[in-house]
Amino acid sequence: MDIDTLKFDEQGLIPAIVVDEDTGAVLTLAYMNRESLEISMKEGRTCFWSRSRGELWRKGETSGNVQRIVRITADCDGDALCVFVRKTGPACHLGTDSCFTRPVFEGLEPEGFSLEKLMELIKGRKTEKKEGSYTSYLFEKGLDKILKKVGEESTEVIIAAKAEDKRETVYEIADLVYHVLVLMAQLGIPIGDVREELKSRHIIDKKVKQEKMT
Numbered sequence: 001m002d003i004d005t006l007k008f009d010e011q012g013l014i015p016a017i018v019v020d021e022d023t024g025a026v027l028t029l030a031y032m033n034r035e036s037l038e039i040s041m042k043e044g045r046t047c048f049w050s051r052s053r054g055e056l057w058r059k060g061e062t063s064g065n066v067q068r069i070v071r072i073t074a075d076c077d078g079d080a081l082c083v084f085v086r087k088t089g090p091a092c093h094l095g096t097d098s099c100f101t102r103p104v105f106e107g108l109e110p111e112g113f114s115l116e117k118l119m120e121l122i123k124g125r126k127t128e129k130k131e132g133s134y135t136s137y138l139f140e141k142g143l144d145k146i147l148k149k150v151g152e153e154s155t156e157v158i159i160a161a162k163a164e165d166k167r168e169t170v171y172e173i174a175d176l177v178y179h180v181l182v183l184m185a186q187l188g189i190p191i192g193d194v195r196e197e198l199k200s201r202h203i204i205d206k207k208v209k210q211e212k213m214t
Helices: 034-043 115-127 134-141 143-162 164-185 193-214
Strands: 016-020 026-032 047-050 055-058 067-074 081-087
Touching: 026 034, 026 047, 026 081, 034 055, 034 067, 081 193, 115 134, 115 164, 115 193, 134 143, 134 164, 143 164, 143 193, 164 193
Parallel strands: 016 081
Antiparallel strands: 016 026, 047 055, 067 081
């Protein structure tokens, strides 16, 4: 649609809800003016208008946590935008994947499971220690303890797989994944970084396959 049909408010701004293209998670709510929207569309990365500083700011220009735009959609009234992105690093200046991490109300029991939700829980145990929590215990013991557990769980996976025990292997892989996520939280590595690395390897793999076919 033509951006001339969008409805900017009396300050020349329009709210932009930033969404993770891969997970569907809401990352942040920011504001754009016409200039920042045009820059975002031209450069393919998010550029917003800072209401507090009164200036343009490109996401990641200082932190390196860039948001690459997949698409932008407008709501039915044309007075709000939804910006779907693939991000590098945390979306929030506090270091979390999303700005929306503070519970206000919980109604129905949330459905579904994702590694992102598990990671947020793990990071919560790091920032706010909980008595009796195994995850908090690992963070208290530090990197060496976490690395030791990753090594132990890797060995358990190998033993289970060598015995061709699928059920036990799945159990041990789950333990390994959990401890790797704890390690990532300890080192400040977001899941998105690993996802991007895997995507880059997928592209390389496809190229190799094509070369072999030719």
